[in-house]
Amino acid sequence: MRSSTIILFIINFVIAVQCVHYEPNWKSLDARPLPKWYDQAKIGVFIHFGLFSVPSYVSEWFWDFWRDPSSPYVWQHAQLLRFMRDNFKPNFTYADFGNNFQAEFFNATHWAEVIKKSGARYTVLTTKHHEGFTLWPSSYSFQWNSMALGPKRDIVGEFSAAIRKIGNIHLGLYYSLFEWFHPLYLRDMEHNYTTHEYVRLKARPELEELINTYLPDLLWSDGDAVYNDTYWNSTDILAWLYNDSPVKDVIVTNDRWGTNCHNKHGGFFDGPDRNNPDSLPKHKWESAISVDQFAWGYRREASLDQLLTIDELIHQLLKTISFGGNFLVNAGPSKDGRIMPIFEERLSQLGEWLEINGDAIYESQIYEKCQISKNNQTFYTMKSDAIYGITLEWPHEGSLEFECIDYNDVDQVTMLGSSESIKFGPGSNGTLVKFPKWIPGDTLKYAYSFKFHV
Numbered sequence: 001m002r003s004s005t006i007i008l009f010i011i012n013f014v015i016a017v018q019c020v021h022y023e024p025n026w027k028s029l030d031a032r033p034l035p036k037w038y039d040q041a042k043i044g045v046f047i048h049f050g051l052f053s054v055p056s057y058v059s060e061w062f063w064d065f066w067r068d069p070s071s072p073y074v075w076q077h078a079q080l081l082r083f084m085r086d087n088f089k090p091n092f093t094y095a096d097f098g099n100n101f102q103a104e105f106f107n108a109t110h111w112a113e114v115i116k117k118s119g120a121r122y123t124v125l126t127t128k129h130h131e132g133f134t135l136w137p138s139s140y141s142f143q144w145n146s147m148a149l150g151p152k153r154d155i156v157g158e159f160s161a162a163i164r165k166i167g168n169i170h171l172g173l174y175y176s177l178f179e180w181f182h183p184l185y186l187r188d189m190e191h192n193y194t195t196h197e198y199v200r201l202k203a204r205p206e207l208e209e210l211i212n213t214y215l216p217d218l219l220w221s222d223g224d225a226v227y228n229d230t231y232w233n234s235t236d237i238l239a240w241l242y243n244d245s246p247v248k249d250v251i252v253t254n255d256r257w258g259t260n261c262h263n264k265h266g267g268f269f270d271g272p273d274r275n276n277p278d279s280l281p282k283h284k285w286e287s288a289i290s291v292d293q294f295a296w297g298y299r300r301e302a303s304l305d306q307l308l309t310i311d312e313l314i315h316q317l318l319k320t321i322s323f324g325g326n327f328l329v330n331a332g333p334s335k336d337g338r339i340m341p342i343f344e345e346r347l348s349q350l351g352e353w354l355e356i357n358g359d360a361i362y363e364s365q366i367y368e369k370c371q372i373s374k375n376n377q378t379f380y381t382m383k384s385d386a387i388y389g390i391t392l393e394w395p396h397e398g399s400l401e402f403e404c405i406d407y408n409d410v411d412q413v414t415m416l417g418s419s420e421s422i423k424f425g426p427g428s429n430g431t432l433v434k435f436p437k438w439i440p441g442d443t444l445k446y447a448y449s450f451k452f453h454v
Contacts, residue, residue, distance in 0.1 A: 024239040028267045032242055034267055034284055037170060037217065038252045040320060040363045041121030043354065044172065045347065046288060046330035047111070048126050051133040051153070054097040057083060060297030060332070063094045063131050064180045065145050094131070101150035106337025108155075108162035114339055116166050118347035119354030121362065123163060124172035124328065127156050127210060134181035136213070137381075140206040141369050151337075160214045163365040172218030172252075175210060176230055179223075193231040204237065211245050218252045229258030229265070233305070254286070265319045268326065276316070280371060287320040289313075290330035291346050298332035298340070307342060310349040314446040317350075318390055321361055322371040322379040349446075351359040356417040357449040360388035370404030380404055387452040389433075394448060399434050401427035405452050412453040422450070 024030045052060040058076055059065065065076040066084065073278055084092065115123050128134045128141075135155035137147035146155050156173065163171050177199075184198035211219065219241065224232055234257035241251055255266035263269045269285045271277075276287060290296050291308050308316075313329060319325045329350065331343035339347075354361060364381035367388075372379055378391040378400075387409075389402040407426040415422055415434055420436035433450055 005422060007078055007443070022239050022242045024235040026235060029235060029242065032267075035217075035250050035252055037250070038122070038268065038326065039284060039391055041170060042270070042326055042361050043118070043120045043350075044122040044124060044286075044326060044328040044366070045118055045120040046124045046174075046290070046296070046328050047159075048129070048290075048298075048330060048332045049337075050126055050129045050135065050297070051094075051097055051101055051131055051150070052129060052297045053333060054100045055083075056298045056300045056335060058299065058301075059295045060129055066094070067181070075446075084387070088276050091097045095149075097143075098133075098149040101146075101335055103151035103153065103155065103335070103337040106151065106153070106155065106158075106333075107167075108158040111159060111333075111339060112166040112169070114344055114347055115163070115169060117351045118329075119351040119358060120169060120329075120347075122170035122172055122218060124174050124218060125156065125159050126174040128176050128179075129174075130176045130178060130180050130223050132176075132182055135204075136210070138161075138206055140202055156210075157410075160216075170217040171214070172220055173210060173214060173216040173332075174220040174222060174359070175207055176223035177207075177221060178226055182389075186232070189226070193227045196231065196233065196286040197230065199233055202417055204233065208236065211241070211247060211251075215247050217247065217250050220254055220270075221256045224256045224258050227258065228260040232258055234258055234261065275325075277323060280366070281325070284324065284326075284369075286326040286328055287316065288328040288330065289316055290332075291343055292330075292332065296330050296332055298334050304342075308346070311351075311446055313346060313350060314353060315392065317361075318379040318392075318447060319372065321364065322367070322381055322390075324366040353446055357390070357447070359416055359451065360390055362450040364388065367404070373403055378404075379400065385453065387454060388449055389452065390447050390449050392450045395435060399432055401430050401432045402450070402452070403430040405431045407431045409454050410452045413454070414451045416449040416451060 008401060022032055044155050048060055052062050055062050058080060065073050066080040069077045100439045127136060134141045134145040136157060137154055138145050145147060146153055160171055163169050170394060182198060184202055188195050188198045240247055253267035255261050255263060257266050263271050269283050270288055274289050292299060292302055293306055293308060317327045331339055333339050360381055364383055367380040367382040370380055377393050378389055381388045387405055389405060391400060393400060410431055413422040413424045418438060420438055423434040425432050
């Protein structure tokens with residue numbers, strides 16, 4: 001093929017790609033390829049910050065638990081009634097917490113540094129939780145945003161700028177579609193969601209404002225589980241995102257677009273909170289998990305045994321990556337804007353491990369032959385020239401068999417983080433590896449990665 005013909009072919013291909021138009025229906029929208037950056041990034045940090053960070057008690061669902069006595073939140077409701085009775089004056093309202101939301105120690109640059117140090121390649125910030133309070137000066141949230149009430153700052157704007165400045169981290173923004181007590185939403189609910197005034201006048205234009213202003217690479221939708229996608233007009237929102245928004249070529253979305261969409265429609269599937277499947281999913285997915293096992297926002301009453309250890313985080317990360325998922329780990333800052341030391345430590349420990357073992361994680365693929373060993377202690381990933389076996393064990397006898405890797409396929413074995421020559425041979429069902437004499441230090445413990453060059 002002559003060079004002029006090749007050039008013409010490339011031009012026509014680029015034009016064809018750019019002219020792809022997605023219709024507002026699931027058949028068309030689900031055919032959109034997921035932007036490659038997301039699968040390659042693998043690791044993200046979730047930040048839950050909002051007005052709920054002021055009471056910082058029980059859960060980021062504080063307001064709803066306090067106001068709603070219905071099941072299954074009877075216990076939380078009673079607990080919060082006592083808390084408010086014992087600590088606040090009568091007739092205190094949730095909005096009154098706004099005066100105590102000063103975020104005086106919020107430093108977007110420091111947050112970005114903590115996220116960078118964690119080894120994350122993307123991050124997701126809550127811009128508006130179900131309470132409706134926005135962390136940017138929303139034109140559709142009058143006097144109920146961080147510029148008008150509390151810190152008098154554009155938290156989203158400062159955070160977005162800091163993430164872009166530090167580099168190599170994709171910006172993601174969380175947005176709750178519904179608001180517990182918004183009058184328009186309550187009116188739509190009274191009409192059994194046959195009216196759409198809240199979506200038309202609040203959610204949709206506000207979401208477009210958020211995207212147009214801060215240009216995220218990822219939109220993490222939530223708060224959809226009260227009704228199906230027809231109420232939220234989800235297909236029309238996504239068609240706008242994919243066709244006409246300023247981030248149409250890079251934007252990644254999840255599956256929280258209605259009660260009928262979870263694990264069925266959208267970009268990646270995040271399923272339920274703390275998603276932890278026991279078999280290989282057929283679609284790109286994400287496990288969002290919080291260091292605090294009982295909440296996403298900061299809780300002052302949390303005890304150490306309620307927080308995941310770094311070993312537990314690494315274990316969940318390995319299971320997630322070996323099953324082809326992305327791992328999004330959450331920390332909730334305090335009301336004054338600090339990522340508390342225990343959460344910063346967990347993220348730092350994660351980053352130290354990834355600094356050595358990241359080659360087995362970032363841009364890896366599912367090892368189709370086997371993902372996890374029978375004893376759930378060894379996990380597998382692969383790239384074009386290598387298979388990675390990552391084990392939680394440091395065997396006392398000095399050798400370990402990687403049962404899923406055929407010895408005849410292996411040319412060389414190396415251990416990530418070690419310069420020692422690794423001896424290997426045939427095992428009963430796979431490849432037997434002799435561990436080095438060197439005992440790993442603090443930066444390598446938790447799990448050990450071997451690269452099988454094939």
